[in-house]
Amino acid sequence: MIIKVTSPGRVNLIGEHTDYNGGYVLPCALNLSINLYFKINNKESRVKTDLGYSMSFNITDPYKKSSIHWENYVFGVIEELKKIKSDLNNFSCDIKSSLPSGAGISSSSALVCGLIKGLSILNNINLDNSKIINLSRNVEHNYIGLLGGIMDQYTILNAKENKAILLNCNDLTTKYIDIDFGELEILLLDTNIKHNLSNTEYNVRVKECKQALKTINQVNAKKHKNLSQVSIDEINNAKNDLSINQFKRAVFVYNENRRAVKSAELIEKNDFSGFGKLMYQSHEGLKNNYEVSCKELDFLVKQTKKIDGVVGARMMGGGFGGCTVNLVKRNEIEEIVTNVKKNYKSNFGINLKAIIAKPGTGISVVRI
Ligand code: GLA
Numbered sequence: 001m002i003i004k005v006t007s008p009g010r011v012n013l014i015g016e017h018t019d020y021n022g023g024y025v026l027p028c029a030l031n032l033s034i035n036l037y038f039k040i041n042n043k044e045s046r047v048k049t050d051l052g053y054s055m056s057f058n059i060t061d062p063y064k065k066s067s068i069h070w071e072n073y074v075f076g077v078i079e080e081l082k083k084i085k086s087d088l089n090n091f092s093c094d095i096k097s098s099l100p101s102g103a104g105i106s107s108s109s110a111l112v113c114g115l116i117k118g119l120s121i122l123n124n125i126n127l128d129n130s131k132i133i134n135l136s137r138n139v140e141h142n143y144i145g146l147l148g149g150i151m152d153q154y155t156i157l158n159a160k161e162n163k164a165i166l167l168n169c170n171d172l173t174t175k176y177i178d179i180d181f182g183e184l185e186i187l188l189l190d191t192n193i194k195h196n197l198s199n200t201e202y203n204v205r206v207k208e209c210k211q212a213l214k215t216i217n218q219v220n221a222k223k224h225k226n227l228s229q230v231s232i233d234e235i236n237n238a239k240n241d242l243s244i245n246q247f248k249r250a251v252f253v254y255n256e257n258r259r260a261v262k263s264a265e266l267i268e269k270n271d272f273s274g275f276g277k278l279m280y281q282s283h284e285g286l287k288n289n290y291e292v293s294c295k296e297l298d299f300l301v302k303q304t305k306k307i308d309g310v311v312g313a314r315m316m317g318g319g320f321g322g323c324t325v326n327l328v329k330r331n332e333i334e335e336i337v338t339n340v341k342k343n344y345k346s347n348f349g350i351n352l353k354a355i356i357a358k359p360g361t362g363i364s365v366v367r368i
Helices: 071-082 107-122 129-144 151-158 202-220 232-237 244-268 272-289 295-305 330-348
Strands: 003-012 027-040 045-049 054-057 091-097 163-168 174-178 184-190 310-315 323-329 353-357 364-367
Touching: 003 107, 003 151, 027 107, 027 151, 027 353, 071 107, 071 129, 091 107, 107 129, 107 151, 107 364, 129 151, 151 163, 163 244, 174 244, 184 330, 202 232, 202 244, 232 244, 244 272, 272 295, 272 310, 272 323, 295 310, 295 323, 295 330, 323 330, 330 353
Parallel strands: 045 091
Antiparallel strands: 003 027, 003 364, 027 091, 027 163, 045 054, 163 174, 184 323, 184 353, 310 323
């Protein structure tokens, strides 16, 4: 028997860098995914991708960090599963993907969640979604070195077609928001600046936020658990005790968190131009206060401001490369993409990739 797991990428409409601060995010799953085909293989374990990479090992081999980045996702998942069941079966896994990697659409979480799902079924380990999210986060933190939040995994596991999830990352309460943008589409523009977030300042931001929270709590004699819970007055009270960067990060998180909640309300009221304005504000905050953008992302967002058919745009995901997410008029997409591609190429000498994104379903499993 072959177990086929389809694990989607994620699009985040708004609410960036708020997940690890216990705030709100508004993501949906992307209608592009990684397909993983698992079967038991008695001799050895083998993982092969359609990009031509492959690895083989014995499941009983002791854990060893690999010098090849993607292999550590596989080894990390196996180590985490071994903590639950020590005698795992050798397996083969063929991976076929329509998800571009390093584009900020969470191909790595799609891979990790897909591996956990498939291998747990193959080994009769019963895992609910929250357990998969925890394991997946452990893999990123402990084997990849990225101190990420839970937005991507939560979305990959729980997304529904044509819906976004307003997720409170503090208590994991959710509200599904219908996504029907009428004459508008979600357009992703991929800078083709590939990033591996563990080599960026992502972890520095996580630490700056932790430190800011500690200081704000001390100054205000409070015990807030997350930076998203502090008020703007509490941030201002602590201004003299925070570094300039910590102050900027805290102000961004405060604003972005409110933008995420407000955006869900606006989308529910079909006020897409209001939502578009918040997307632009989000980008400004990510660029100036949170400092996770890059010149290519800024260029793309700036370009769209001159185009009537674009309602809103911002960088998406961890930053430092990857995609922008844009809300654009459907019947102008072709012209917009052609023009922006041309300008991008002549400025940076890099090809731009465009993806029309539809909110898709979460992870699924088929036995073949
Ligand atoms: C990456 C992380 C997420 C989240 C975003 C930024 O995608 O994996 O947990 O922090 O960056 O919003």
